[in-house]
Amino acid sequence: xxxxxxxxxxxxxxxxxxxxxxxxxxxxxxxxxxxxxxxxxxxxxxxxxxxxxxxxxxxxxxxxxxxxxxxxxxxxxxxxxxxxxxxxxxxxxxxxxxxxxxxxxxxxxxxxxxxxxxxxxxxxxxxxxxxxxxxxxxxxxxxxxx
Numbered sequence: 001x002x003x004x005x006x007x008x009x010x011x012x013x014x015x016x017x018x019x020x021x022x023x024x025x026x027x028x029x030x031x032x033x034x035x036x037x038x039x040x041x042x043x044x045x046x047x048x049x050x051x052x053x054x055x056x057x058x059x060x061x062x063x064x065x066x067x068x069x070x071x072x073x074x075x076x077x078x079x080x081x082x083x084x085x086x087x088x089x090x091x092x093x094x095x096x097x098x099x100x101x102x103x104x105x106x107x108x109x110x111x112x113x114x115x116x117x118x119x120x121x122x123x124x125x126x127x128x129x130x131x132x133x134x135x136x137x138x139x140x141x142x143x144x145x146x
Contacts, residue, residue, distance in 0.1 A: 007129045009033060067093070070127060077120045078133075081113055095132040096121075102139040110135045 004011055012029045030036050031043040038044050071089040074096050078087035083104035088097045098117065100110060114135045121131055 005130070009035065070125060073125050074121060074127075074131065077124070078117050081117065083109070083113070093127055093131065094129060095134060098133065098135045100135060100137050102137050105135075105137055107137065110137045 004014070006014070009030060009032070013026055016026045016029060024040055024042060027036075027039050028043045028046050031038050032046045032050050034047065038047070071093050074089045074093055075087045078084055078096055078098045081098075083100045084098055085101050086099045088099075089095070090097060096117070098113070100113065105113065114133045117133045117135075118131075121127070121133070125131075
């Protein structure tokens with residue numbers, strides 16, 4: 001099991017499916033971080049219990065300096081790429097939003113860029129769970145009618 005990749009939710013759901021657990025149990029695990037809509041009272045109760053547990057002092061201890069270093073490393077990897085304007089590590093480093101210049105990066109290049117950033121993060125950063133890379137390429141045009 002330790003060789004599998006994914007968040008603790010994905011790994012938990014896979015484990016429960018492997019042992020043919022009832023669907024309500026699988027759904028409860030899948031929904032406890034609000035990634036999916038709640039389908040039972042049990043899902044809501046597990047979400048609340050997880051939130052209470054995670055918010056207590058010391059529950060999610062991570063050395064502050066290491067935490068900041070990891071976020072900066074993730075952002076640095078993204079901003080080192082051609083066409084990247086800004087990058088923001090969010091959700092405690094579980095996601096990085098990468099803003100690119102639409103003039104410098106095509107749609108196809110944006111997809112490749114997300115893969116390149118993912119590969120470099122996997123190779124050089126230690127992180128818990130998973131990191132989602134979201135590349136945002138947006139062009140806005142506006143005019144004002146008077």
